[in-house]
Amino acid sequence: xxxxxxxxxxxxxxxxxxxxxxxxxxxxxxxxxxxxxxxxxxxxxxxxxxxxxxxxxxxxxxxxxxxxxxxxxxxxxxxxxxxxxxxxxxxxxxxxxxxxxxxxxxxxxxxxxxxxxxxxxxxxxxxxxxxxxxxxxxxxxxxxxxxxxxxxxxxxxxxxxxxxxxxxxxxxxxxxxxxxxxxxxxxxxxxxxxxxxxxxxxxxxxxxxxxxxxxxxxxxxxxxxxxxxxxxxxxxxxxxxxxxxxxxxxxxxxxxxxxxxxxxxxxxxxxxxxxxxxxxxxxxxxxxxxxxxxxxxxxxxxxxxxxxxxxxxxxxxxxxxxxxxxxxxxxxxxxxxxxxxxxxxxxxxxxxxxxxxxxxxxxxxxxxxxxxxxxxxxxxxxxxxxxxxxxxxxxxxxxxxxxxxxxxxxxxxxxxxxxxxxxxxxxxxxxxxxxxxxxxxxxxxxxxxxxxxxxxxxxxxxxxxxxxxxxxxxxxxxxxxxxxxxxxxxxxxxxxxxxxxxxxxxxxxxxxx
Amino acid sequence: xxxxxxxxxxxxxxxxxxxxxxxxxxxxxxxxxxxxxxxxxxxxxxxxxxxxxxxxxxxxxxxxxxxxxxxxxxxxxxxxxxxxxxxxxx
Numbered sequence: 001x002x003x004x005x006x007x008x009x010x011x012x013x014x015x016x017x018x019x020x021x022x023x024x025x026x027x028x029x030x031x032x033x034x035x036x037x038x039x040x041x042x043x044x045x046x047x048x049x050x051x052x053x054x055x056x057x058x059x060x061x062x063x064x065x066x067x068x069x070x071x072x073x074x075x076x077x078x079x080x081x082x083x084x085x086x087x088x089x090x091x092x093x094x095x096x097x098x099x100x101x102x103x104x105x106x107x108x109x110x111x112x113x114x115x116x117x118x119x120x121x122x123x124x125x126x127x128x129x130x131x132x133x134x135x136x137x138x139x140x141x142x143x144x145x146x147x148x149x150x151x152x153x154x155x156x157x158x159x160x161x162x163x164x165x166x167x168x169x170x171x172x173x174x175x176x177x178x179x180x181x182x183x184x185x186x187x188x189x190x191x192x193x194x195x196x197x198x199x200x201x202x203x204x205x206x207x208x209x210x211x212x213x214x215x216x217x218x219x220x221x222x223x224x225x226x227x228x229x230x231x232x233x234x235x236x237x238x239x240x241x242x243x244x245x246x247x248x249x250x251x252x253x254x255x256x257x258x259x260x261x262x263x264x265x266x267x268x269x270x271x272x273x274x275x276x277x278x279x280x281x282x283x284x285x286x287x288x289x290x291x292x293x294x295x296x297x298x299x300x301x302x303x304x305x306x307x308x309x310x311x312x313x314x315x316x317x318x319x320x321x322x323x324x325x326x327x328x329x330x331x332x333x334x335x336x337x338x339x340x341x342x343x344x345x346x347x348x349x350x351x352x353x354x355x356x357x358x359x360x361x362x363x364x365x366x367x368x369x370x371x372x373x374x375x376x377x378x379x380x381x382x383x384x385x386x387x388x389x390x391x392x393x394x395x396x397x398x399x400x401x402x403x404x405x406x407x408x409x410x411x412x413x414x415x416x417x418x419x420x421x422x423x424x425x426x427x428x429x430x431x432x433x434x435x436x437x438x439x440x441x442x443x444x445x446x447x448x449x450x451x452x453x454x455x456x457x458x459x460x461x462x463x464x465x466x467x468x469x470x471x472x473x474x475x476x477x478x479x480x481x482x483x484x485x486x487x488x489x490x491x492x493x494x495x496x497x498x499x500x501x502x503x504x505x506x507x508x509x510x511x512x513x
Numbered sequence: 514x515x516x517x518x519x520x521x522x523x524x525x526x527x528x529x530x531x532x533x534x535x536x537x538x539x540x541x542x543x544x545x546x547x548x549x550x551x552x553x554x555x556x557x558x559x560x561x562x563x564x565x566x567x568x569x570x571x572x573x574x575x576x577x578x579x580x581x582x583x584x585x586x587x588x589x590x591x592x593x594x595x596x597x598x599x600x601x602x603x
Contacts, residue, residue: 164532166599181595186588297578341582344517348585355588
């Protein structure tokens with residue numbers, strides 16, 4: 001059991017560290033995206049319900065003028081902009097953004113810099129930017145984490161006696177204590193987060209049902225495609241579950257001018273803001289409301305209406321009426337992604353995520369610290385070389401991924417705004433810096449490598465507001481004055497991390513080899 | 514916010530009581546050990562406070578949300594107690 005924990009933890013720990021660091025960061029996906037886009041007001045929130053009818057009038061007028069022949073369109077209402085999307089007679093997609101009050105055409109992109117933003121960390125967290133292969137790899141690493149957690153509990157033996165024990169400045173003892181404290185105290189979170197992560201991609205791990213019923217060999221693909229036999233069957237099953245009579249048909253030429261009144265009605269019936277309306281290519285017309293309470297873990301499904309009959313009227317109907325099993329899975333993914341409980345949960349998930357990172361990092365370091373005391377000679381004559389490689393992989397996976405993450409934010413401000421494909425270059429910079437940290441760790445003596453990479457990470461974190469000031473004129477003080485707390489938070493968290501990395505770097509540099 | 518703060522304080526005191534019910538940490542913090550009945554009392558108070566710390570969260574949201582938040586909230590509080598004891602014992 002001890003060997004399983006040691007070697008399983010080491011080999012899977014390298015990737016697990018990167019996945020955990022990215023996962024911890026992407027709790028604050030929204031603020032990071034706001035900071036990187038250079039436009040902190042990106043997420044305007046819903047349009048108040050009483051303005052829905054007027055906004056719909058504006059949107060409909062534009063649509064009638066710009067696309068009189070469209071049969072497939074979508075209107076999304078937000079506080080500051082109406083987002084329109086439609087397909088013309090040749091099925092080419094068009095988009096436009098309007099001011100909800102004046103109807104004036106707004107710039108298409110609400111981001112001042114073309115960027116993937118925090119979504120880079122989300123994508124890397126679940127798939128390492130490597131498609132289905134990456135998702136499968138992350139899944140195996142997650143399973144290994146569950147194995148390491150359970151075997152760790154068994155190996156530990158003194159969980160309750162050492163529950164509060166942290167002895168510092170005692171070499172190997174301190175590394176073990178830190179490893180134990182970080183993992184034991186956050187164990188409920190760690191078990192929850194690894195298990196729920198696997199459930200999100202259940203289609204990958206248990207594809208047989210989807211393959212059997214819908215003839216789609218890889219389960220995930222069935223879910224990712226917008227139109228597939230899987231989703232058609234889902235919709236039909238949902239229809240049966242709701243037991244609604246067949247919808248009376250809409251008038252042959254549905255007048256768009258009837259829509260604002262329907263939006264007004266929907267607001268009055270539910271008391272919730274209208275999220276938008278859409279006409280699908282099959283002719284069905286939908287109206288959706290903004291979800292009422294988004295802090296509960298199990299939340300009421302957000303209300304949708306289907307427009308039916310002549311004259312057109314609202315009929316409450318779910319777009320997909322999910323089964324209990326699917327709802328359960330939905331709750332598990334809300335839990336994993338911290339999409340409930342507001343900022344309290346975001347911060348708790350972040351802190352517990354940091355504790356998870358500390359658990360993995362100290363575990364990896366512990367492996368080499370133990371063998372520095374006395375070589376276990378597992379690899380015969382090659383042992384020193386293998387240890388050297390393990391040490392380098394430790395440096396790159398622990399310090400390197402942190403350096404790459406902050407370098408990604410730097411790349412966002414350094415890469416010219418007008419450069420074509422700059423969003424891709426930001427991600428490339430992230431991956432290239434990570435690769436470079438491995439090279440650096442292989443070339444430098446290990447203690448120097450640790451100190452230099454942690455030191456550079458600290459420097460980049462601490463200088464982030466300066467870089468922002470010299471490239472955009474913004475910095476955390478200015479964000480605070482303008483009330484952009486999300487962007488403010490990004491820089492303050494970067495500064496805090498920078499301070500901790502400085503401490504770590506100095507500590508490593510001064511340690512006796 | 515009040516609910517979360519209350520829960521923070523309750524779980525913090527819970528962990529502190531549970532830690533002080535252990536002889537090792539009595540020596541760390543108080544410099545002496547407590548008589549066993551005292552330690553038992555502390556342990557009971559600790560458990561009660563820990564269970565009580567879920568209540569403000571359940572009231573603020575609902576049972577399921579409250580318990581889920583609680584599962585992650587008590588961990589950082591335990592870490593605070595560990596760091597405090599470590600700092601105290603040098």
